[in-house]
Structures are given as C-alpha cells and as structure tokens.
Amino acid sequence: MKTRILFSVRTFFSLFILFLAGCGGGDEGAGMQSKEDSGSEKKGMIGVSVLTLGNPFFSVIAENITSEAAKHGYEVIVVDGDRDVQKQANQIDDFLTKGVSAIILNPCDRISIGAAVKKANAAGVPVFTCDLKCVAEGAEVVSHVGSDNLQGGKLAGDAMVDALGETGGKVLVIHFPQANSCQLRVQGFKEVINAHNRGREVGKIEVVAELDGGGVRDEGYKVAEDTMQAHPDLAGIFAINDPSALGARAALEKAGKQDQVKIVAFDGQPEGKQAIKEGKIFADPVQFPDQIGKKTVELIISYFSGEDVPSEVLIPTALYTQADGLNDPELE
Template sequence: MKHSLKKLLMMGFLLLLSVGLLAACGKTGLDNGGDSDNKVTTKKPKELTVGVSVSTLSNPAFIDMKDEIQSYAKEHGTTVQITDAQNDTSKQNNDVEDFVQKKVDALIINPCDSDAITPAVKAANEAGIPVVLIDRSSNGGKVLTTVASNSVKGGKMAANYLVDTVGENAKVAEITGIPGASATRERGQGFDDYAKGKLDIVTKQTAGFDRAKALTVTENIIQAHPDITAIFAQNDEMAVGAAKAVSASGKDIKIIGFDGADACLKLIKKGTVAATIGQRFDKMGQIALDSIYKHYDGKSVSKNIEAPINLVTKDNVAKQ
C-alpha cells in the first residue's frame, strides 16, 4: 500500500514537472500573443530578430519604410529579415508562417488585405510572437500595436482641398485602392463623408494601389466622364498613373494623392499633380521598432499609434 502511494505521488510530481517545462518552452514575447501588459522575457534590441512582411516593394513609399526599418534596426543592433508579398495575400500569409516557424522575436506586418492577414496574425498569437502592424490594420487576431496615419482624417483633408480648389458641386472621380484593405476603406470613408453635399462624385473605380492600373482606369474615366474637374487617388502610385493619363488627354484636371512618395512630390513640383496627403513612412518604421523595444523592456505599448500627416502642395513641397 505504501509502495503504491509512493508511486502515485512520484507520477504526480513528474506530471506537474512536465507541464511546467512545456509551458516554459517556446516563449518569445507574449504569453498569449495578445496583451502587451503580460509578463515578457526581457531582451535588449541587439538580442532580437524581427520578421518584416511588406505588402509590396513596388510602392516607393513602402521602400522608404523598409529602408528606415533596416537603418534603424542596424543602429540598434537588431536583426531584421524582410519579405515582399508582391500584393499577394497568399504569399504574405506564407511569408509570415515562415517567420513563425523560424521563431522570430517579433513581427512587423504591412498587410495587403485586412481580412486575409487574420490567419497569419492568429498563427503568431498562438506562437506567442508579438505583432506590430503598419499603415493597415487586421480585422482579426491580437496585435501589440497598429502604427498608422489617421486615414479617415486624411480623406477628409483631400475632399476639403478639392472643395477649396475646384469649388462646391464640382464633378470629381475617386480611384480606390485594394478592396478589403483598411486604408482603402478609411480613406474612402473620410473623403466621401466630407464630400457629401459639397462635391459630385460621378464615379469610384478601383486600381488596387497600382500605377499602371490607375493609368488605364483614368483613361476610361476621362472617356466616360469628360467633364470631371478633379480626381482623388487613394495613394500616390495611383496619382502618378492618373497624372500620366490626364497629361495625355490635355485636360485641366486637379489630382490629389495620398502618401507623400517621392515620385508624386516631383510631379507636385512640376504642377502635374496638385497635392497629396503626406505620410511619414520612415517614422512609421521607427515607431514600429520602438514599440517592440518597449515591449521587450517590459513597458506597456499603446494599442494604436497615430503617425503624422499633412497636406502637401506646390507651396510647401520643397520642405518635405
């Protein structure tokens, strides 16, 4: 009897020990992947490896972001691994899954699509890897923080600018981004809400944040609506494509973009594009890494961090 009791106690002890060991294995940053206030394993920046998934490196604005992340990480001794999703949601999810399998310490994701990225965010959650999102949000999963400009505010700024420059009730077109991306939804919301009753939005067509697609879309818009006086393109790549189509048409159509990318700033200097809502993608990259550094220093991180925006026109473009 005593032998059996002793055996049972020993088995219980071994079971508790094994559970404790399993719980301790694989901790990279978050106990449940979703709460920055949970206890974390403290690490210095030089001890961290961060996986970075960019939606597309064909967009100059995201190249600026990528370059700043690399530069800022190097300054702090952090190892970064960067992938280009090429605007392919399946590739992005696979890239993130690879980072999860590699057990990186943190993830920075610039999502192609706010719905499609959800499974990847949840996979990181299950692995206890903190996730920081840049420019676009995720519609599911838990993230350490989302670093983004206020796209609704930016959309309103764009509409207000057009009201001031082409006048109330002017006929305008809106070229939208990738369907499902939070930036598309929020920039459109801000623009449409402010424009209601002030501008006549005769058409809204998507060009997927792509310059070449925007060129074709704008050509079609001008043919179908030759009396438009302005175009709001939801990013600068599309604004550049739209500008090429407008120049070829010989019409006087005001174009306003969104991002503050170099290619668009050059056209603003020339007068081909009227304005853009300038974002600081370099700052977003720094803020994203700083959020990870704070987290691994045991400090709390705000769930949403707003990056600065400003209206850029020919009057102030030289200061950008």
C-alpha cells in the first residue's frame, strides 16, 4: 500500500533553514542521543544509522527523528554509516546488543545490507527505512518513508528538456546506483528524455555517460571532468543530489564550460538553492527531509500501538527554479 502526501515548495521554504545546522562524520560508536522530556518515563530506544552525516540532508532527517521520538518518550541513538555497508551492519549488531525497540536505516547499499536486516528480523526488532530502501530478498522492513523519487526524476527530466531547448545535446548522468532512490530518479529522468526524443530527427537529448559519483562533491567533480574530456561538446548534466552537482559545477568552471553545460540536480539543500538562484544550477526537484524523519517516527509509534501501518509512504518533490530562488527569503 502506498500513501502520497502533497507539499508545495513555498510552503516549506522555512523548513529548510534546518539544513544550516552543522553536520559532520562520526566514528562508528559516536552519534547523538535524544533526551526524554524531564520527568517523563523512557519507553525505549530507537537506533538510527544513516548513509552519511556528512550530507546535511541526512542530518536533518536524523534531527527530526530525534526530536519527534523524544515527544513520545523514546531515546534515539544516531550513528553515521559513512557510506560503508559493513560498518552499518556492525552498527545494527550494536543496536541489537543494546536492546533497541526499533531500527531506522538509510541503507548504505540497498541489497548488501540485507543480511544485517535479517539479523534484526530474527531478533524480533522491527526495521524501518527512510529515504533509502532495502530491497534485499528475504529482508523484512515494516515500512519505508521517502520522497517520490520516480516523480522527482520526471521533474528533473522536464527541467533538462527546458534547459536544453530545441537544440538538445549530450548529457551526463551522475549516479549513485547503490541507492534505490537514485535508481528511481534516473529511471524517471530517462523516461522523460526518451519521450522527448521519440519521433524526433533533430534536437534529441542523448545520455552519453552514466557514472557513479558517490553522492559526494569530490567524485562529482571527477566524473564531470572525465566526461568533458571524452565529450567536449557536453550540453547537460543530471546529478542525483546537490553535492555531486556542486562538484560538477566546479569542474565546469575550471574547464571554462559553465555557460555551455546546464546542470539539473536533486535535493534542494540550501547551498543547492543558492546555486540555482545564482544561475549555477538550472533547477532541483526538492525533497522534505524534516517530514521524512517525522513521518517515520509516527509510523513506529503507530506500529507499537498495534495499528496497521502502510508499507510505504511517498512524499512528492516539487521543482525549484531560479524564479523560486529569487523569491526565497531564506537565501542571501
């Protein structure tokens, strides 16, 4: 069963100020813990392992999980998976040793994390995922909360068509294929591009490379640089998140091709929005990580209460363009 919740860009401008909170990586055992309300009885612990706290998007999810769970009397332990599936598997083992009531994951790998999830299943500890799915066979996840990434990918495709106009051209996709969410983004993007190309003799958009940028700035820079060398007439880049897009933008500026190549990204982080306002990125389908975190906790509380919960809740994205950036009170 799927549930979709509609939001608009402007309704959530103020929510993204949360991104400005500091973030950073952490050791496997390090993390942040919630404090239950003074005088309230602690009901249990929730263990949270995120893909990386080095990305503000996941920090916002973790912060909202922590604050929402505290309202219900649950302590939260947040740890950084650091994009390392074995490290994340060890963190799940640690959660089980500590006797957590539930586990929330942003899987570092949508398939390889399956064995660790099965351990939690065997221990009777419910597992929930948010933003990133676990799709390993036999691994049981109670519910998943995330963006409607297929819909967001289609918005990104529409934006690329608008950016390149009737000329079309060659496009690089900067991927992170380990994440199911990114698979869906790229799928939606390609569906729109293929529909645009159908029946055209001229003005086609050709995806000439689809490379793993790791979801981080440094690798986004490298794959953009490599692709420009192989395809000096590159016209567009679709990056699956803002960090990889900003890395690609730096590579374009170094090569003097910032006016030649249009970038469409994904996320709507403050730095990405600022780049859109300044014309450095063409557009972003934006996500709402605060809502993802809160909704995940709501489902856990409902599950503990014996209620039926949906297997998936999808929150649609909304396209953020330069016009939105110029009217965004949260930007400089």
